[in-house]
Amino acid sequence: RKEVEQDPGPFNVPEGATVAFNCTYSNSASQSFFWYRQDCRKEPKLLMSVYSSGNEDGRFTAQLNRASQYISLLIRDSKLSDSATYLCVVTSNAGGTSYGKLTFGQGTILTVHP
Amino acid sequence: NAGVTQTPKFRILKIGQSMTLQCTQDMNHNYMYWYRQDPGMGLKLIYYSVGAGITDKGEVPNGYNVSRSTTEDFPLRLELAAPSQTSVYFCASTSADRGIQYFGAGTRLSVL
Numbered sequence A: 001r002k003e004v005e006q007d008p009g010p011f012n013v014p015e016g017a018t019v020a021f022n023c024t025y026s027n028s029a030s031q032s033f034f035w036y037r038q039d040c041r042k043e044p045k046l047l048m049s050v051y052s053s054g055n056e057d058g059r060f061t062a063q064l065n066r067a068s069q070y071i072s073l074l075i076r077d078s079k080l081s082d083s084a085t086y087l088c089v090v091t092s093n094a095g096g097t098s099y100g101k102l103t104f105g106q107g108t109i110l111t112v113h114p
Numbered sequence B: 001n002a003g004v005t006q007t008p009k010f011r012i013l014k015i016g017q018s019m020t021l022q023c024t025q026d027m028n029h030n031y032m033y034w035y036r037q038d039p040g041m042g043l044k045l046i047y048y049s050v051g052a053g054i055t056d057k058g059e060v061p062n063g064y065n066v067s068r069s070t071t072e073d074f075p076l077r078l079e080l081a082a083p084s085q086t087s088v089y090f091c092a093s094t095s096a097d098r099g100i101q102y103f104g105a106g107t108r109l110s111v112l
Helices: none
Strands: A004-006 A011-014 A019-025 A032-038 A044-050 A055-057 A060-065 A070-075 A084-093 A100-104 A108-113 B004-007 B010-013 B019-025 B031-037 B043-051 B054-057 B064-066 B076-078 B087-094 B107-111
Touching: A004 A084, A011 A019, A019 A084, A019 A108, A032 A060, A032 A070, A032 A100, A044 A055, A044 A060, A070 A084, A100 B043, B004 B087, B019 B031, B019 B087, B019 B107, B043 B064
Parallel strands: A011 A108, B010 B107
Antiparallel strands: A004 A019, A019 A070, A032 A044, A032 A084, A055 A060, A060 A070, A084 A100, A084 A108, B004 B019, B019 B076, B031 B043, B031 B087, B043 B054, B064 B076, B087 B107
8 A cells, every 4th residue: 555645536627616636645653744846847845834733825725534544635725726636745754764754745736727 | 947857868778877856945855865767767766865965765776876965966876877777767856854845857768
């Protein structure tokens, strides 16, 4: 089983739609959770951190369910500019050390069309 | 603000050639990382460093070497390029363990 799994999509939605992505992780000791956004042929950039109580940033809402080991991202009122790949990222201890390592999901492709 | 700078942006290598991918950051971050991203895949950690003089292997270190002589620079060395190393390479840095990572623009490498 992969450490971090995402539905690769692609998700094709019209402008104004609401879309949700899920991500599951296998390491129950995972400590921090993030969603990164990656535009085509560009570097990943942080979209938002995911907190235990859930958090919202404008049109974006992130949720964490530690018991079921999944995180989610909800995008409301989709814009054309939201078209990108969304990467689920989980941190845990690097093997044999106390340092954190990030594990990336393979990404979910979102295309928002007019 | 320069942030994380990678050079070169693109490179084509022949099998067996060597090269160094350069990465420098001007944010005084202690933690630096090298990842590779194959098409349609997530990023895989090659090597990381928690400070000058300290490096350690990540998930896919074979065929690569790194050094960290200064806080700013974290070069990645490919000694004998192989087609399997065709990928996009990203360097990243962060100020704190498990913190938000800032990425360079990437180096697109083809080994033919």
